Amino acid sequence: MSQATYGFDDDCALFRESARKFLGANADLAALRQATALDPEPMRMPTAWPSDDAFRAGAELGFVAAAVPEAQGGLQLPRAALAALAEELGRHAFPSAIESTLMVAFLARRVADSEAGGALLGHLAEGARATLAVCDAYGEWEHTASVTHTVSGSGALTLTGSTHFVQDAGKAEWLVVRSTGPDGAALVVLPRDAAGVTHRRDGIVDLTREQGTVQLEGVVAEASAVLPGGDALLASAMPDAWLLLAADMVGTSEWLLQTTVEYAKVRTQFDRAIGSYQGVKHPLVNAMMSVDRAKSLVYAAAEALDEGRDDARLLAHMAKAAATEAADFTSSRAVQLHGGIGFTWESDVHFFFKRNKHSELLFGDAAYHKARVADLLIDG
């Protein structure tokens, strides 16, 4: 019997193959370029990539179901497969709500036995989109909440406030909202079209993503819509969000690395390929090493999470920190080593550069995750 490293078995390899095929056919940089062509008025930015038609096709291929337990109609593949999927999405800078939905799937499956959790997983298995709406205006999710609720005699909640940096807010059919009330924090599952929910699309740098601010005005949710566990549940599910973002950055960074390497082979200055200069070659090698470190940590975190190991959280922090640093370095070198063309809107480099920056800063930057690593290793 062969031992699958990080749980990445033959089924996972097939799954990744189908993701590659799908993205090969559906991820179209030319279309992305066209959709994001600049407004004739230069300072009026194009809107973020709007369509998510591909989501349904991806869902049919099981992209989301791969994270849903079999009991709720899913496939429950090892996380290594989902990491590989996120990596491919990043490598293609693919605009879609797949990753947001996966983050919700990983959260919900921790409480699959509850009414709210089971129902939400059922929706996801059928192809619905969902997203986490947990951050305040500073992007924080662990301290004070910007949504509050009151509880009526029947146990129904009434939510008011706003939640920020909600990924794919315009596409998601379901929101998992963090709010605080007299009984502490609650995670509430809401249909995005529930009465009192409005959202406003953010104007963002990353043209491959979609993000919004969600406003809640006296939104009523039944007690059965509350996921059990509150903040402890959210805390236990965050490592999966970091894992997916880290994997996405590994893919995006690998694209930037390979594209820059190809450019360095053909671009000549002073009668030599620029890639023959050590001032160009060595940073590319450093970028490769940073990507590899991040990638190995992503798979290690995926396995530790699957196995419910004690070091899973540590590894997820390490993966997000390492991927963030790899993304930052690889993106910066890609623009720099492309020279003037790299600084233009015409070169595709900027799509990947911006996608990386978005992932780097979302749900904790490198400094945040390194601080947690230190807490766990030194005090923990």
Add this chain to the structure above:
Amino acid sequence: MTTAPDAQAEPRREQEEFRTYCRAWLHDNRPPPAPVRLPQHPIETMTRAQLDYLQAWQKRCYDAGLVGADYPKEYGGGGNKGFQRIANEEMNRARTPFLVNMIGLGMAAPTIYHHAQEELKRELLPGILSGEQIWCQGFSEPGSGSDLASVQASLTPDAASPGDFLLNGHKVWTSLAHFAQWMILLVRTSREHKHKGLSYYVVPVEGHRGVTVRPLIKMTGEAGFNEVLFEDTPVKEAWRLGKTGEGWNVAMTTLLHERGAGPLVTPAGGVGSEGLAHNVRGLIALAKTQRRNGRPATEDPQVRARIAALAIRERGLAENGKRARSGTLVDHPMRLPLQVKLAGTELLQDLAAAALEIEGPAASLYLSDERAPAEGQWPLAYMNSFGATIAAGTSEIQRNILGERVLGLPKS
């Protein structure tokens, strides 16, 4: 030599059994404390007392099957596959002393195994694995370091023994030559071609005619490497590895293994200077004993961030090793193996640099001062780390190799 390390499926149960066996044996056979201070790394071994102790330990490990597990039985090995890595992991975990015959195990043995005639393999490999024959490597010369192919030491026919040769030349930085019985040697056999004019031999050192070994002192104050001068030293035709003029290709096998990227897993593991760990765990232990700004150093946010960053690199490197064996989660078979030496040595250097900063002015205290934190081992480790980023191909050369061989960039 572009094969990936053993990516094959491994029979799990036998491996688990071997691991259990290694663990138990190492637990029951821990050697008595060394009568002398041990070096941090095999190639820093400088005194006979250090050597005797370490050589005896390697012999016991060999007899127990922990050294050479992956080599065929007819060459003195254990005849298994995928076992050496487990023995190495267990020797590291047990923190027993390291295996001293490092050049023999890491460079000579795999090269002999891949390129020597059958008879020579049977003659030489068992002594390397058991550690009874210490080996050294005569590649570098005063003028040929990074540009290894510019080697000048040369062979001329030996009139007294037809078919055999006389060797003349000057090798330098030759680690362990002061104890060595044998050397792997790169020599020039033709001046017509740079690379194709090289041949690869094994030659006796200790007591061999015309060989002079002169110790060099390192910046750390330790001895451990040498100059080796050859004056009409007899070399037998039978000692050649590979064909005449193909020494460069044979040397590639040596270098690949020297840099941790060869197909055979090098028997290695254990620690030097007892009780001290030159890793993140050791760094945290150190930080807990030091103070900054009147508080424990572990409360300093800069120290915490630095420790975290190093911990991430350390774990990333370990996970690279695991991913390299997956076969399916790597795009280029040499991409991860060729990073091992570069990333590992630079990590060690940065770990030691962080340790010195955490120690503060106390990092000025060296081995001879009993007030030195961690017995003065971190300043020593910091200096020694430059040996590691220079020897076996400098970091600059490693980056060239990775850029050219893995990324496919044009030659510098």
